[in-house]
Amino acid sequence: MLSAKSLFQEILDNDESFRLFCSIAASGESQGGWENARIAALVPPGERELVPKIARHGADEDKHGRIFNALMKKRGLAPVEVPSDTDYTMLLERHGIGLAHDKLKSDEPLSVQDIVTYLAHSRVTEQRASEQMELLRKHFADDPDLGRAVKMISNDEDNHLAYCHEELLRFAYAGHGPDIQRTLRECALAEIRVYRDVSLAVMAHMGRILDWPLAKSATLAAGIHAVYAYERAGGWRRMVSLRTPERRDALGGPAAAAPEFA
Numbered sequence: 001m002l003s004a005k006s007l008f009q010e011i012l013d014n015d016e017s018f019r020l021f022c023s024i025a026a027s028g029e030s031q032g033g034w035e036n037a038r039i040a041a042l043v044p045p046g047e048r049e050l051v052p053k054i055a056r057h058g059a060d061e062d063k064h065g066r067i068f069n070a071l072m073k074k075r076g077l078a079p080v081e082v083p084s085d086t087d088y089t090m091l092l093e094r095h096g097i098g099l100a101h102d103k104l105k106s107d108e109p110l111s112v113q114d115i116v117t118y119l120a121h122s123r124v125t126e127q128r129a130s131e132q133m134e135l136l137r138k139h140f141a142d143d144p145d146l147g148r149a150v151k152m153i154s155n156d157e158d159n160h161l162a163y164c165h166e167e168l169l170r171f172a173y174a175g176h177g178p179d180i181q182r183t184l185r186e187c188a189l190a191e192i193r194v195y196r197d198v199s200l201a202v203m204a205h206m207g208r209i210l211d212w213p214l215a216k217s218a219t220l221a222a223g224i225h226a227v228y229a230y231e232r233a234g235g236w237r238r239m240v241s242l243r244t245p246e247r248r249d250a251l252g253g254p255a256a257a258a259p260e261f262a
Helices: 004-013 015-041 045-074 088-094 101-105 112-140 146-210 214-233 235-239
Strands: none
Touching: 004 015, 004 112, 004 146, 015 045, 015 088, 015 101, 015 146, 045 112, 045 146, 088 146, 112 146, 112 235, 146 214, 146 235, 214 235
8 A cells, every 4th residue: 555654665675766865855955054054144234143043054954964964874875966856945946935046155245134035935945844854753763773863853843943933923023024924925835836846756766766657656646746736725824824933942052963873
């Protein structure tokens, strides 16, 4: 019977599909680390209290990239080049979501509106990351290596999501509410399309590696389209709501060290 657990297990049990899975994850996390580091360096003077939190966010993402690379190394695997159609962060930028890399590569300070845009983009993408890691945690928490990795990353993603809620609410109370809601909606509607397209691409690559029959690939593609239909019909709204998080000041301390995979 086809289930999320059986699908993930099949991908994880095969070296080539596991290598592609970890390579895609490591690349996206490392890219997020770079983006947050640049944003921390360019925070406008009036928002300098955010610098350590944004830097912590970036350090967490870098750590996640190292974790996925370590999981590959333990199995004697080297990263592979990430197919362009599976590059979630690049495709989001192409859709105009978040801060353009040209802006992050410059030395010009960001504006307050740029910081609001960054936080709104992060609130949407961290919702997705939190849900994905929770799914992996549900099914693989007891795995000796993967379990340690997903529990740490899942906890970090929940911290990132709490931080985005808290900071966006602060900006909303300061008068940025309409801009925040508009940006959140734009980000969410673009993200669900990118997520659909990336999911289809990843499953197509996995299907070729694992030699899935056409019926299985078609069933998975239909499921991905069904998720998109649900999200387009209204599921995207979970990505734009704001509430006071249970975890307060979630990024107020240093990043935890990555686990060792000897």
